[in-house]
Amino acid sequence: MEIIVAENSGLCYGVKRALRIAKETRKMKKGKVFTLGDLIHNPQVVSELKSQGIEPTEKLEDIKEATIIIRSHGVSPEKYQMLTDKKVEIIDATCPIVKKIQKLVERLAKGKEEIILVGDRKHPEIKGLIGYSQKKAIIVENEDQVRDLPYKKKRAVLAQSTQDLSLFKKIVAALIEKTKELKVYNTICLSTQTRQKSTSELASRVDTLFIVGGKNSSNTNKLFHISKSILTNTHFVESAKEIKPEMLEKAKKIGISGGASTPPEAIEEIVLKIKDSSERQIHRENIIQCQS
């Protein structure tokens, strides 16, 4: 059995940076330290952070005299103002790439183009960007939604930084028919693009592929769908516990990839579990051979 871990898989620069900032903040501050929502979309990591005294919260009401960390996805200007008004200490760990997208949306909102955001309606990055567009931007999640849009003279389209590139391309192609002048900003970060490419390349040369990461992670879900469209035998697992013997029964060449919020330990855990299962299988085959 061969195990191949995808190149460019796992934690991205923005998430690594947010984790580092959170841990440094914890060391430096004596009072309570909160993150506004889960720091990353990975329950295991969030739980570890909690044990270190870094609590996620959505409720701003109860927070007083504390430090609050803005996660890599960023927040809307309204939410930032709410935090400023509370006079809590703000540590801004917004990913610098997301920050650039926020500035772009802010600038576009002053122009005449209708703004189209390609992303997940419920994703915190998109919620933040909507705020920067003065709530004027339209969210598009799939090609079908473009069909309902009217013809417009001017539009600008951009993507959530962790969007699926092929979906973004399809939506842009559909918008061409509906728009006379369309400005396309490829705001999908390079780390996401290379991760998606590595995963799809890997999916085409293995017989089984495991996508490792939080089930609540938008970009990891996208990786799963990209791989699944190439290789039916793709499994989405959050931890090694979810790997069942039947998933490995006929596997000879196994691929592993992880999202932007998947820590290296999670990938390592999966590799070890697969190796262990493989050894057990060889051991069991030996026993059967001896008995026969």
Added chain:
Amino acid sequence: MEIIVAENSGLCYGVKRALRIAKETRKMKKGKVFTLGDLIHNPQVVSELKSQGIEPTEKLEDIKEATIIIRSHGVSPEKYQMLTDKKVEIIDATCPIVKKIQKLVERLAKGKEEIILVGDRKHPEIKGLIGYSQKKAIIVENEDQVRDLPYKKKRAVLAQSTQDLSLFKKIVAALIEKTKELKVYNTICLSTQTRQKSTSELASRVDTLFIVGGKNSSNTNKLFHISKSILTNTHFVESAKEIKPEMLEKAKKIGISGGASTPPEAIEEIVLKIKDSSERQIHRENIIQCQS
């Protein structure tokens, strides 16, 4: 046997207008009347115009004291200047839609974006547009050519007015990966878009389809490829003479479509030939039945 002529097939507004202008010019002028190149990409129509005293020419050297008509595809500013210098009378029959694209390219050439023209390198419209870009524009004919382009911060992409929309979409999608900020101008004229749609819809509901038009017509060639990709049994014919009995042998439902330079008479001629062949076939079948 059923015959269906595609909606929105045949002569477009720009070509009809150029033909009208040429005929009116002929009536009004006593001297020689030339068109700069074939007025439309249809040998039959060009030959008919010649018989009326409207001669196509590429050689400007010999033209003196004549009227020269610029065809619907337009010309580059350099060529226009050459005509002006010759002091011949110029009648400009450039399609108003192409004129708008020329102005757009002229404006873009003053900006910072690299200009990408999606079209056929040898097409007169593209040659004219290259002139308006101060020869700075890059011509892209297919997706493969995008792979050779370097990454750029800013690009603007537009299409020959009679380009295949699905090819334009594919090229834009490929450019997204190579460009940070891409301005997309859908300059494919509405007449071309609806003609392509009608033809592909027709190709999916008939068993045989005839594309009628000049073999030298770029947009008619595109119609042929669009239909052929849906229906193998697609034939490209310039005139009724090219229809062979084997093309109609198993045909029950026949579709017909024509390019922007295909006159209604050419389509009518094909319809009559098919009807005639069909009646002969019925007659032959009756004879065989009587003999047996």
